[in-house]
Amino acid sequence: DATKVGFIGLGAMGARQANNLQHEGYSLVVYDRSIMQLEEFSKRDNVEVACSPAALAETEGVRVIITMLPACRQVREVYCDREKGILSAQGGTRASLLIDCSTISPNTSRELAATVSEARLHPSAQPYPGCSNGSPAFVDAPVSGGITGASAATLSFMCGGEKDAVAAATPFLQAMGKRILHCGGAGAGHAAKVCNNMALAVQMASIAEASAVGKRLGLDPKVLAEVFNSSSSRCWSSEAYHPVPGVMPNVPSSKGHRDGFAIQHMLKDLHLATDAAAHAHARVPLTERALDVYAKVAEVDETLDFTAIYSLYYDEEL
Numbered sequence: 001d002a003t004k005v006g007f008i009g010l011g012a013m014g015a016r017q018a019n020n021l022q023h024e025g026y027s028l029v030v031y032d033r034s035i036m037q038l039e040e041f042s043k044r045d046n047v048e049v050a051c052s053p054a055a056l057a058e059t060e061g062v063r064v065i066i067t068m069l070p071a072c073r074q075v076r077e078v079y080c081d082r083e084k085g086i087l088s089a090q091g092g093t094r095a096s097l098l099i100d101c102s103t104i105s106p107n108t109s110r111e112l113a114a115t116v117s118e119a120r121l122h123p124s125a126q127p128y129p130g131c132s133n134g135s136p137a138f139v140d141a142p143v144s145g146g147i148t149g150a151s152a153a154t155l156s157f158m159c160g161g162e163k164d165a166v167a168a169a170t171p172f173l174q175a176m177g178k179r180i181l182h183c184g185g186a187g188a189g190h191a192a193k194v195c196n197n198m199a200l201a202v203q204m205a206s207i208a209e210a211s212a213v214g215k216r217l218g219l220d221p222k223v224l225a226e227v228f229n230s231s232s233s234r235c236w237s238s239e240a241y242h243p244v245p246g247v248m249p250n251v252p253s254s255k256g257h258r259d260g261f262a263i264q265h266m267l268k269d270l271h272l273a274t275d276a277a278a279h280a281h282a283r284v285p286l287t288e289r290a291l292d293v294y295a296k297v298a299e300v301d302e303t304l305d306f307t308a309i310y311s312l313y314y315d316e317e318l
């Protein structure tokens with residue numbers, strides 16, 4: 001029998017990750033609070049649809065549960081809701097390995113890891129080697145690589161947790177990504193993710209900013225992108241996810257800045273970053289400026305991809 005994987009949160013990222021797990025031969029049990037997201041999955045072979053996170057965790061044969069949710073609040077709810085949460089499953093959760101891929105704060109993730117370590121496994125659950133202390137193992141595994149990486153199964157996972165738990169999670173993460181980086185104990189994956197995304201926010205803003213100036217100086221944005229990509233400013237934003245519409249096909253900027261990494265999520269990540277920095281007494285002036293730019297565009301439409309800063313901020317006349 002194919003290993004049964006529970007997947008909660010079938011949004012822009014999660015649906016693609018779940019597709020790749022299925023392509024690798026895993027059978028799925030899925031849940032999303034939006035019926036629309038569930039509809040397409042419910043028509044497939046080897047996919048069961050659960051009516052709550054608890055029901056999913058009670059499903060016979062489910063060994064692993066992966067969550068890919070918007071933010072701290074939803075992750076807490078999906079795990080800890082007293083009636084419907086994963087940890088409220090009748091008789092304990094049948095999944096002995098819980099992997100959270102959402103981007104949340106390192107502190108929330110550490111608290112969640114502590115809560116999970118006190119939760120009960122169902123007597124019929126098969127603990128993973130090295131993960132058996134009567135409670136499920138927990139790994140925080142936020143991702144980098146965007147929807148293109150999620151589609152192509154080339155995501156990078158930044159993992160926090162016990163070594164054995166990360167080893168147990170690795171085959172599942174490998175079905176959805178390429179690089180699995182163990183960053184340290186509980187919450188370390190989120191600490192790494194917060195640092196990555198503050199760098200990304202500034203990097204994307206700098207490519208958008210320089211491209212808008214280039215356009216006003218009479219340069220063709222495609223030519224300028226080629227210059228960036230063969231020069232010292234080459235980066236993921238210039239090479240894989242260019243913010244200027246028409247420079248690259250098949251990226252959100254060329255599709256109306258839709259179906260990508262929503263500005264609301266980037267804003268959330270930047271708030272996580274500034275909070276974490278404040279706790280750590282670190283200076284983050286560039287992150288704060290970038291946050292202002294993303295916030296301005298979010299006022300227009302927070303569901304747009306974060307590259308919308310190009311069209312709705314930098315490309316506008318002063």
Ligand code: NAD
Nearest residue numbers: 009010011012013032033034070074103146147260261265
């Ligand atoms: P999304 O908003 O497209 O998807 C979230 C999904 O979770 C939706 O389908 C929603 O219905 C579901 N959901 C929300 N609350 C729920 C609940 N209480 N119970 C069950 N389902 C619930 O978001 P996304 O773009 O897929 O991002 C998910 C996470 O991954 C976020 O934390 C984001 O910061 C992170 N991330 C996103 C990208 C990207 O490029 N989109 C890249 C890296 C990391």
